[in-house]
Amino acid sequence: xxxxxxxxxxxxxxxxxxxxxxxxxxxxxxxxxxxxxxxxxxxxxxxxxxxxxxxxxxxxxxxxxxxxxxxxxxxxxxxxxxxxxxxxxxxxxxxxxxxxxxxxxxxxxxxxxxxxxxxxxxxxxxxxxxxxxxxxxxxxxxxxxxxxxxxxxxxxxxxxxxxxxxxxxxxxxxxxxxxxxxxxxxxxxxxxxxxxxxxxxxxxxxxxxxxxxxxxxxxxxxxxxxxxxxxxxxxxxxxxxxxxxxxxxxxxxxxxxxxxxxxxxxxxxxxxxxxxxxxxxxxxxxxxxxxxxxxxxxxxxxxxxxxxxxxxxxxxxxxxxxxxxxxxxxxxxxxxxxxxxxxxxxxxxxxxxxxxxxxxxxxxxxxxxxxxxxxxxxxxxxxxxxxxxxxxxxxxxxxxxxxxxxxxxxxxxxxxxxxxxxxxxxxxxxxxxxxxxxxxxxxxxxxxxxxxxxxxxxxxxxxxxxxxxxxxxxxxxxxxxxxxxxxxxxxxxxxxxxxxxxxxxxxxxxxxxxxxxxxxxxxxxxxxxxxxxxxxxxxxxxxxxxxxxxxxxxxxxxxxxxx
Numbered sequence: 169x170x171x172x173x174x175x176x177x178x179x180x181x182x183x184x185x186x187x188x189x190x191x192x193x194x195x196x197x198x199x200x201x202x203x204x205x206x207x208x209x210x211x212x213x214x215x216x217x218x219x220x221x222x223x224x225x226x227x228x229x230x231x232x233x234x235x236x237x238x239x240x241x242x243x244x245x246x247x248x249x250x251x252x253x254x255x256x257x258x259x260x261x262x263x264x265x266x267x268x269x270x271x272x273x274x275x276x277x278x279x280x281x282x283x284x285x286x287x288x289x290x291x292x293x294x295x296x297x298x299x300x301x302x303x304x305x306x307x308x309x310x311x312x313x314x315x316x317x318x319x320x321x322x323x324x325x326x327x328x329x330x331x332x333x334x335x336x337x338x339x340x341x342x343x344x345x346x347x348x349x350x351x352x353x354x355x356x357x358x359x360x361x362x363x364x365x366x367x368x369x370x371x372x373x374x375x376x377x378x379x380x381x382x383x384x385x386x387x388x389x390x391x392x393x394x395x396x397x398x399x400x401x402x403x404x405x406x407x408x409x410x411x412x413x414x415x416x417x418x419x420x421x422x423x424x425x426x427x428x429x430x431x432x433x434x435x436x437x438x439x440x441x442x443x444x445x446x447x448x449x450x451x452x453x454x455x456x457x458x459x460x461x462x463x464x465x466x467x468x469x470x471x472x473x474x475x476x477x478x479x480x481x482x483x484x485x486x487x488x489x490x491x492x493x494x495x496x497x498x499x500x501x502x503x504x505x506x507x508x509x510x511x512x513x514x515x516x517x518x519x520x521x522x523x524x525x526x527x528x529x530x531x532x533x534x535x536x537x538x539x540x541x542x543x544x545x546x547x548x549x550x551x552x553x554x555x556x557x558x559x560x561x562x563x564x565x566x567x568x569x570x571x572x573x574x575x576x577x578x579x580x581x582x583x584x585x586x587x588x589x590x591x592x593x594x595x596x597x598x599x600x601x602x603x604x605x606x607x608x609x610x611x612x613x614x615x616x617x618x619x620x621x622x623x624x625x626x627x628x629x630x631x632x633x634x635x636x637x638x639x640x641x642x643x644x645x646x647x648x649x650x651x652x653x654x655x656x657x658x659x660x661x662x663x664x665x666x667x668x669x670x671x672x673x674x675x676x677x678x679x680x681x682x683x684x685x686x687x688x689x690x691x692x693x694x695x696x697x698x699x700x701x702x703x704x705x706x707x708x709x710x711x712x713x714x715x716x717x718x719x720x721x722x723x724x725x726x727x728x729x730x731x
């Protein structure tokens with residue numbers, strides 16, 4: 169048995185609609201197979217994920233292998249040139265949808281529009297799907313009408329957690345900076361920026377003369393969390409995302425106006441005036457940010473590991489920049505010494521706010537769900553995560569999977585990934601252990617493969633700090649309580665309530681004002697202007713709606729434990 173612990177717009181144009189839509193609109197079928205069938209009787213479904221992603225080639229080799237196993241092939245499309253809300257609004261306005269969808273920040277729009285198929289009458293018929301969550305977790309996914317409409321895809325460990333990377337947010341820094349300074353112990357915000365300043369003064373360029381960028385900030389669209397939510401972590405709280413939930417008092421706190429928030433933004437203001445903060449921080453889009461990190465020029469930043477590593481680490485490897493120490497490691501930064509950091513929480517978190525859904529345009533709901541069920545089999549999970557045996561990984565005499573340096577280089581190549589690898593990354597997937605009971609579900613979770621695959625500069629850095637994994641660099645903390653993370657509730661809030669309206673206004677205002685605060689000639693004046701504007705959003709209404717949900721989740725957990 170596995171062990172579980174506890175994450176109306178106008179139509180823009182006919183071509184966009186054609187790209188994002190799949191089968192014709194109609195009532196969801198419950199038995200007949202009416203999905204389009206490709207060569208060899210393989211069914212074809214469509215999927216749209218309202219997040220940026222990489223499309224694979226139509227003749228992708230592993231996708232074809234999975235199709236032979238499951239009888240299904242899915243054409244995936246991803247978010248380009250719009251926000252999630254805009255893309256979802258376009259679909260709603262057109263009235264037609266792909267078969268599968270993950271609406272991301274637009275999930276509540278899809279639910280309100282009646283665009284999603286209720287799944288609770290089907291789940292018991294698909295054992296892999298049913299066993300993907302516990303009974304309590306499935307109950308947590310029920311919406312206000314009593315039905316379940318989406319399956320969260322991530323943070324679900326089979327048997328046990330196998331964490332090696334810190335997949336979450338952190339102050340990241342290149343290993344070359346730490347090595348230059350003799351691998352010092354850096355634990356506070358001031359120490360972090362002081363180190364970057366000193367390194368930049370002594371080493372203004374890379375080996376080829378390219379100018380370093382000391383610190384950059386991603387502020388594009390919803391990713392402006394890279395700017396705004398650091399005060400939460402600096403004060404030693406785990407990532408509830410939208411606010412602080414004090415683990416002791418169980419009370420909700422607004423992190424946007426704390427003394428630490430002011431100190432943090434004042435520090436960014438000082439560093440901006442010194443030329444340490446990248447002046448393009450507040451205008452660059454995500455693709456430009458990733459391209460910038462991929463050059464190896466950026467010494468440090470705040471971000472979520474999942475937001476950058478896939479593109480950046482591969483690019484650094486392909487360019488031979490690992491030898492220059494351009495890989496990133498996380499540091500356990502807080503506002504002052506003595507504050508315990510909680511950047512990393514162990515165990516799985518259930519994000520009840522979004523997931524994979526089937527839309528009312530899908531003509532073969534059972535066929536779609538069978539595909540999801542098949543994707544959760546051991547054979548499919550291995551193909552999705554590891555690739556093809558003897559091509560993308562080898563097996564030793566004890567049955568352990570591993571990769572050679574040549575294979576590791578190959579699987580980071582963009583063209584190879586597009587033509588050969590098929591992770592079906594936004595469909596539900598197990599992490600933790602493989603169902604074979606021997607291997608980890610993913611290469612980066614396999615202890616021997618993780619260590620062997622690390623660039624030499626990262627290995628040296630970890631060893632210098634007495635660490636074996638990225639998690640060791642920041643430390644490990646238990647999930648603070650049954651409300652965690654509360655952002656899974658906040659993500660469902662809409663303008664239908666005063667608190668939801670306040671939340672949306674708060675987000676929009678911070679996105680507008682915080683860059684101004686960082687660049688303000690007079691910080692105190694800029695900060696006061698921001699606070700004055702912030703209060704007009706009525707943040708109290710937001711906090712007053714979040715607190716009852718925290719209380720409710722605690723009560724549900726207590727009742728479940730008592731039964």
